[in-house]
Amino acid sequence: MPLSMNRRTALGMALAAPVILRSSRAFAAKELRVMAWQGYADDDWVKEFQDQTGATANVVFIGTDDEIWAKIKGSEGKDFDVFAVNTAQLQRYIDGGLTTPHDLAKIPNQKNVLPRFQDLSKVKGIMRDGKAHAVPFCFDSIGIIYDKDKVNPPPDSFESFWDPKYKGKILAYDNGEHNFSFTALTMGIEDPFHLNEEQMGKIKEKLIALKGNVLSFYTTPDEALQLYKSNDVALIWANYGQQQVKAMKDAGANIEYVNPKEGALAWLDTWAMTSGVQDPDLAAAWVNFLLQKKIGEQLSQRTGFGNTVVETGSAGANDKLVWLDFVEDPTKRSDMWNEIKAQP
Amino acid sequence: MLAGSRRAVGDQMIFVGSARHGYGPRLLALISYVLPAVFIIAPLASFLAYSFFRMENGQIVHDLSLGNYRRFFADAIFVPVLWQTCLLCLSVAALATLIGYPVAFLLASLKGRRRHFLLLMVLVPLLMSYIIKIYAIRSILGGNGFLNRFMLWTGVIEQPLTVFVFNLNAVLLTLTVLLIPFAILPIFLALERIPRSLIEASVDLGASSLQTFVRIILPLSLPGVITAATFVFVLAIGDFLTPQMVGGQSGFTFGRIVFSQFGTAFNWPFGAALSAILAIVVISVIALGNRVGQRST
Numbered sequence: 001m002p003l004s005m006n007r008r009t010a011l012g013m014a015l016a017a018p019v020i021l022r023s024s025r026a027f028a029a030k031e032l033r034v035m036a037w038q039g040y041a042d043d044d045w046v047k048e049f050q051d052q053t054g055a056t057a058n059v060v061f062i063g064t065d066d067e068i069w070a071k072i073k074g075s076e077g078k079d080f081d082v083f084a085v086n087t088a089q090l091q092r093y094i095d096g097g098l099t100t101p102h103d104l105a106k107i108p109n110q111k112n113v114l115p116r117f118q119d120l121s122k123v124k125g126i127m128r129d130g131k132a133h134a135v136p137f138c139f140d141s142i143g144i145i146y147d148k149d150k151v152n153p154p155p156d157s158f159e160s161f162w163d164p165k166y167k168g169k170i171l172a173y174d175n176g177e178h179n180f181s182f183t184a185l186t187m188g189i190e191d192p193f194h195l196n197e198e199q200m201g202k203i204k205e206k207l208i209a210l211k212g213n214v215l216s217f218y219t220t221p222d223e224a225l226q227l228y229k230s231n232d233v234a235l236i237w238a239n240y241g242q243q244q245v246k247a248m249k250d251a252g253a254n255i256e257y258v259n260p261k262e263g264a265l266a267w268l269d270t271w272a273m274t275s276g277v278q279d280p281d282l283a284a285a286w287v288n289f290l291l292q293k294k295i296g297e298q299l300s301q302r303t304g305f306g307n308t309v310v311e312t313g314s315a316g317a318n319d320k321l322v323w324l325d326f327v328e329d330p331t332k333r334s335d336m337w338n339e340i341k342a343q344p
Numbered sequence: 345m346l347a348g349s350r351r352a353v354g355d356q357m358i359f360v361g362s363a364r365h366g367y368g369p370r371l372l373a374l375i376s377y378v379l380p381a382v383f384i385i386a387p388l389a390s391f392l393a394y395s396f397f398r399m400e401n402g403q404i405v406h407d408l409s410l411g412n413y414r415r416f417f418a419d420a421i422f423v424p425v426l427w428q429t430c431l432l433c434l435s436v437a438a439l440a441t442l443i444g445y446p447v448a449f450l451l452a453s454l455k456g457r458r459r460h461f462l463l464l465m466v467l468v469p470l471l472m473s474y475i476i477k478i479y480a481i482r483s484i485l486g487g488n489g490f491l492n493r494f495m496l497w498t499g500v501i502e503q504p505l506t507v508f509v510f511n512l513n514a515v516l517l518t519l520t521v522l523l524i525p526f527a528i529l530p531i532f533l534a535l536e537r538i539p540r541s542l543i544e545a546s547v548d549l550g551a552s553s554l555q556t557f558v559r560i561i562l563p564l565s566l567p568g569v570i571t572a573a574t575f576v577f578v579l580a581i582g583d584f585l586t587p588q589m590v591g592g593q594s595g596f597t598f599g600r601i602v603f604s605q606f607g608t609a610f611n612w613p614f615g616a617a618l619s620a621i622l623a624i625v626v627i628s629v630i631a632l633g634n635r636v637g638q639r640s641t
Contacts, residue, residue, distance in 0.1 A: 168506065174588070176608060216510045216592040223589070226479060230486030231509065331399065334609035341596040342421040 025054030027282045034059045034286065035068060035083035037269065039303040040138065049289050055282055065089050072098055078276035082283040084137065087125035087268045088325050094128050100273040101131035106284035109291035109309075110135060115317065117308045124323045126270065134270035135287050136308045138299060140241035141266040141315050142178070143259040145248065150234040158186040158260045160235055162206075167213050169234040171224055174217035176337025177327055178239065178265060183207055185262045185322060192265075193325040200336065207340045217341075221247055228253060242304040242313050257313060263320035388623075395617035404612060412617030422601065422618070429598040430625065432512060433580040436519045437527075437573040443520070444527030444572060451528070452535035466528050474522070478589050481518050485509050485590065510592020518590045519580045526579060527572040534568020535561070567637040574633035578626050598622060 032055050034041055041059045049057055060080070062068050068085055069092070077098045085093065093099050104110055104120075111118070117136045120126045126134050144155055150169070151160070161170055173179065183203045184192035195203065215231060218224040221240040225247055227233065238244050238257065245257045271287045273280060289295070296309030306314025315321055327333060396408040416422045451462050469477065484490045485508045492504040508514055538561060546556040584599030591597070602622065605615025 211593045214593045219588070226482065227486075230483045230489045232487045232504070331402075331609050331611055334604055334611075337608075338596075338601055338604055339421050341593070341600070342425050344594075 025052070027279070027285065028054035030055040030279055030282055032057045032082065032279070032282050032286055033080045035062055035071065035080045036060075037062065037084050039299070039305075040084050040269070040290075042298075042302070045290070045295060045298075049286065052289070053282070053285055055285075057286065069093075072274060076276065077274035080274050081277045081279070082271055082273050082286055084269050085134065085272055087123070087134070087136075087270060087323050090125055090134050090270060090272060091326075093272065094133050098275050099133045100275055100277050100280060101128075101133050102135055102273060102287070103280065103284060104132055104135075106281060107135060107288045107291065109288045112293075113291065113308045114311060116315075116321070123268070125268075125325070134272040135291070136268055136270050137287075137290060138303075138305050138307055139266055139268040139314060139321075140243075140305045141259050141264040141319070141321055142182070142237070142239055142241055143257055143264045145236040145238045145245060145255050145257055147234050148254045148256055150232075154256065154258055155235065156258065156261050158182060158262055161210055161237065162213060164213070166234045168215050169232055170214045171227055171233055171236040172210065172214045172217050173237050173239040174219050175239070176333040176335075176340075177330055179207055179210075179337065180333050181265055181322075181324075181327065182237070183210070185265070186260075188262070192322065194328045200332075204336055204340060207337075208343050211340060211343065225251055225253075242300075242306065245313065246304045259315055259319040259321070261320070263322045264315075265324055266315070266321040267324045391616050392620055394613050395620045397613040397616075399611050399613060402610065412614045413621075415614065416617060416621060422598075425596065425601060426598045426621070426625070429581060432516060432597065433519075433577050435516055436523065436580045437577040439516070439520045440524050440527040440576045441531070441569055441573045444524050445531055445569065447524075448528045448531035448535055448568075451532050463532075466525050469522075470525050475585065475589075477522055478518060478586055481521060482590055485514055485517070510590065511594050512591065514590040514592070515587050515595045515597070518586050519583065522586065523576045523579055526575045530571040530575060531565060531568045534565040534571075538564045570633050570637040574630055577629055581622065581626060 030053075034057055036059055038061050041057070041061075046057050046059060049055075060071075062071070065086070068083060068089070071079065072083060072093065073096065090099075110120075113136070117123060120132045120135075123136060126132055126136065144158070144160065146155055146160075148154075151166075160166065161172065180195065180200070180203055181192040183206050184195060184199065187199075187203065187206065189195065189199055215233065216227055218227060221244045224236055224240075224244065228236065228248065229251070236244075242257070245255065248255050271290070273283045277283050291309055293309050296307035299305065299307045300310065300312045300314075306312045311317065394404075395412055396410070398405050398407065398409060398411055447466065451459060451466070454462060482489070486492070487504045487506060487509055489509070491508065492501075495501045496504065508517060542560055542564070543556060546560045551559070582599060584597070584603040587595040587597040587600055588603075598618070599622075602615055602618045605611045605618060609615075
């Protein structure tokens with residue numbers, strides 16, 4: 001509660017602050033160093049941001065989580081001002097003192113975001129010691145793709161994957177980590193990322209049963225699409241979310257997407273400020289700029305991912321999303337997944 | 345006449361080679377030793393070294409131990425999967441050789457342009473990307489694939505068959521199709537090397553075509569057959585993509601386990617140990633093939 005009181009007070013102050021005055025080229029000749037995923041800092045946005053603020057934004061695009069870590073940790077946060085990072089990864093940056101908490105008063109657009117992102121204390125992994133170390137920006141869920149001709153009524157639960165009706169008509173994803181997590185959710189386990197021995201044993205049994213119902217385990221979206229085209233497929237565990245939905249619809253598939261009632265695993269990318277941020281106000285202006293409705297819509301149109309401002313196919317207002325976290329022991333999950341696959 | 349001129353060319357080359365004194369040949373020799381040492385022996389040795397390390401808290405610990413090898417024998421999944429994979433690859437080798445032999449035979453009996461054309465047809469698939477070939481085969485074998493639609497159309501079956509999709513049959517079939525060129529070539533070379541005079545003598549002495557084939561051609565081409573089978577086996581056992589892409593939920597092979605150790609499991613030392621074990625299997629098969637091949641000549 002005190003957290004949200006703080007937040008409200010902060011937002012009150014934001015309203016009172018002379019935001020409009022500041023926006024007219026207040027950062028002339030300043031430089032903002034941005035590290036982003038492809039699609040998070042498109043040229044037209046950068047140009048508009050520069051025109052509005054007078055600052056220069058230098059964007060470096062990265063390709064992997066490890067690359068972000070190498071660059072931020074390698075310079076102890078000094079080479080960048082603001083960077084895109086998912087909530088699971090964010091934790092090690094906070095642990096290492098590589099982030100600077102946001103002053104939400106300087107990001108007024110945050111109060112217009114979708115309800116599920118309004119109260120940052122309710123978004124797992126964002127807050128630490130009462131401070132917001134990141135602001136959510138982009139997300140996607142891992143729900144169910146179903147063929148509308150073959151699955152009626154639409155599925156509402158992951159249990160459909162175990163339904164004998166769909167035997168040999170299911171595509172699952174070839175990854176032990178995620179499969180343990182979503183099966184844990186299906187079995188009603190609260191924290192699917194930290195499982196004990198007993199839970200893992202039960203999940204293993206259930207995954208062996210899943211294996212019997214599955215046509216194949218895919219790894220890439222292209223592969224899933226090709227499998228769908230040349231086989232009788234009813235349900236797909238959509239590891240690539242809306243990207244996959246879009247690719248399938250473009251190919252003429254009569255499919256729809258749904259997040260199951262147990263909750264769908266979902267990733268969430270955020271903007272965090274580094275410990276070496278040169279001008280926190282300019283960094284906040286960047287984040288605030290990106291939280292506009294127009295940008296959110298364009299982001300989703302261009303990438304297929306969900307944005308935090310405008311509702312998209314990634315999640316309905318009442319869908320339950322479970323933000324991905326590091327799992328207790330990835331190696332163990334992978335080994336058990338091999339054991340499951342080796343079962344005759 | 346032809347053989348004579350070929351020998352003449354050979355002599356000339358030897359002459360040119362020995363006439364050139366100085367650093368040239370020595371440099372060449374050095375390169376021919378250094379390149380394999382740097383690019384083949386060294387990586388393999390580092391792999392072997394890794395297989396004695398272990399993982400702790402996501403970090404590779406550089407202590408030497410036999411733990412990875414112990415685990416291979418102790419865990420219930422590795423030995424059976426390796427055994428099953430060996431059986432699968434033996435079947436692939438047998439099938440590819442059986443199918444490849446008649447093709448190679450035809451190839452060896454053809455002359456001139458027709459031979460070149462057929463040889464080209466055999467080699468063309470090797471120019472194509474491996475993955476594209478797997479994709480193509482998958483659309484042929486799939487539930488709504490070409491094969492099923494064709495059989496439905498002709499009325500041979502009433503329901504799409506699933507015998508050839510996403511199981512070990514599919515892996516067997518796909519690997520065989522992919523690797524047949526590697527079976528054809530060594531057999532073709534062995535057949536071509538059989539002196540015509542021997543075959544003519546056999547016919548002159550009154551042997552039937554079948555007798556000539558069974559008593560002359562087949563034994564003399566056997567080293568090629570064994571090379572072909574060894575080639576195909578070795579290539580098949582190292583493959584981890586085909587089982588993944590056409591094997592479905594039951595097409596799990598040893599290559600997949602090794603692959604996962606370097607991917608999701610992030611256990612390089614154990615993956616290295618599994619690779620070393622696979623290498624031992626492969627080397628044994630090659631040695632065995634050599635031995636049998638030599639005995640049969």
